[in-house]
Amino acid sequence: MKTLYSFILCLLFLIVLSSTLVEKGGLTKVIGTILPFVVPKGWPKPVYAIKKNPITLEGFELGRKLFYDGRLSKDGNYPCASCHQQFSAFATYDHNFSHGYNNLQTTRNAPALFNLAWTKEFMLDGKITSLESLPIVHITATNEMGENMDSVVNKLKKDSSYHRMFKNAYGDTAITTPRIMKALTQFMLMLVSSNSKYDKVMRGEDKFILPEQLGYDIFKTKCATCHPEPMFTDYTYRNIGMTADQYLRDYGRMNVTGKKEDSLKFRVPSLRNITYSAPYGHDGRFFSLMNVYEHFRSKMIVGVTTDTLLKHKLPLSNYEIGQLTAFLYTLSDTTFLRNKRFAEPGKENVPASYIHVH
Numbered sequence: 001m002k003t004l005y006s007f008i009l010c011l012l013f014l015i016v017l018s019s020t021l022v023e024k025g026g027l028t029k030v031i032g033t034i035l036p037f038v039v040p041k042g043w044p045k046p047v048y049a050i051k052k053n054p055i056t057l058e059g060f061e062l063g064r065k066l067f068y069d070g071r072l073s074k075d076g077n078y079p080c081a082s083c084h085q086q087f088s089a090f091a092t093y094d095h096n097f098s099h100g101y102n103n104l105q106t107t108r109n110a111p112a113l114f115n116l117a118w119t120k121e122f123m124l125d126g127k128i129t130s131l132e133s134l135p136i137v138h139i140t141a142t143n144e145m146g147e148n149m150d151s152v153v154n155k156l157k158k159d160s161s162y163h164r165m166f167k168n169a170y171g172d173t174a175i176t177t178p179r180i181m182k183a184l185t186q187f188m189l190m191l192v193s194s195n196s197k198y199d200k201v202m203r204g205e206d207k208f209i210l211p212e213q214l215g216y217d218i219f220k221t222k223c224a225t226c227h228p229e230p231m232f233t234d235y236t237y238r239n240i241g242m243t244a245d246q247y248l249r250d251y252g253r254m255n256v257t258g259k260k261e262d263s264l265k266f267r268v269p270s271l272r273n274i275t276y277s278a279p280y281g282h283d284g285r286f287f288s289l290m291n292v293y294e295h296f297r298s299k300m301i302v303g304v305t306t307d308t309l310l311k312h313k314l315p316l317s318n319y320e321i322g323q324l325t326a327f328l329y330t331l332s333d334t335t336f337l338r339n340k341r342f343a344e345p346g347k348e349n350v351p352a353s354y355i356h357v358h
Helices: 002-017 057-066 135-141 149-157 158-168 177-189 197-203 210-222 289-299 318-329
Strands: 020-021 027-032
Touching: 027 158, 057 177, 135 149, 135 158, 135 177, 149 158, 149 177, 158 289, 197 289, 289 318
Parallel strands: none
Antiparallel strands: 020 027
């Protein structure tokens, strides 16, 4: 019996060592070199079940190629990266709305993409509850990528490099929608931003200068309830006193739940990399941090569904704004923004300013 038990343990070890996963009840295989997903010290456990979609080098590289491939859009001009640009923390730099197929525009400001393994719900109203379903929504949106998955699959099948990459990632050359989604998910899961000055201070590798420390103290007093460390978001939906755009009539979370009490509630954004991801707000109406401060301290419209924490707005003096801004700059993770691992394949050494983006 002991010999049989030892044999089974040895067999299981060899299976893990080969980095091969055969899904129960299916034929799908994930084969390749496992990429460890490292949870930064002091961070909570990810909510995404990585064991169900183990991240491999081959799957990650396939996802990266797909993320930057315009063929996922109808006319070839709008890859995922056209709305989610690395130098802007994978948000859309300097645009309130992103450009889409047929000269159309999106109806919301593109959120930055990072630390997605800790996110349960996606989109600014939380209507998508699976990271693997998220890309389909944008690929098939008529005002975004304007394509359908059958067409995407057919286009990829005509590229021999994809046959090779799918075989490396999954064990055979079959190109399917679920495999495309899993690969894109593996790429997005690895977009972890955890090396800002703030993180280095928390790890004891650096120190805040006086304005940063004063700003940190102000942050903990006036901002941390909605933007708790270390994620700098509580992942809730809140009405912060913004009026509905008269043309878009976007009521946020209420569109999903149908509840009047959710009117104009949008997901609380993470403050990480905030100095790189302007403009702000679900519709990008705030083009600078100063616009945000002014909104909170004087321009809010307090209504029935405005968050109770903001019923009296958010008093901020000019002095507090200056120190708070100094702290927010410490949340910028330039190693993440410049990480060649996340850059467009073949353009890892090209400065972002030279890469054409829509």
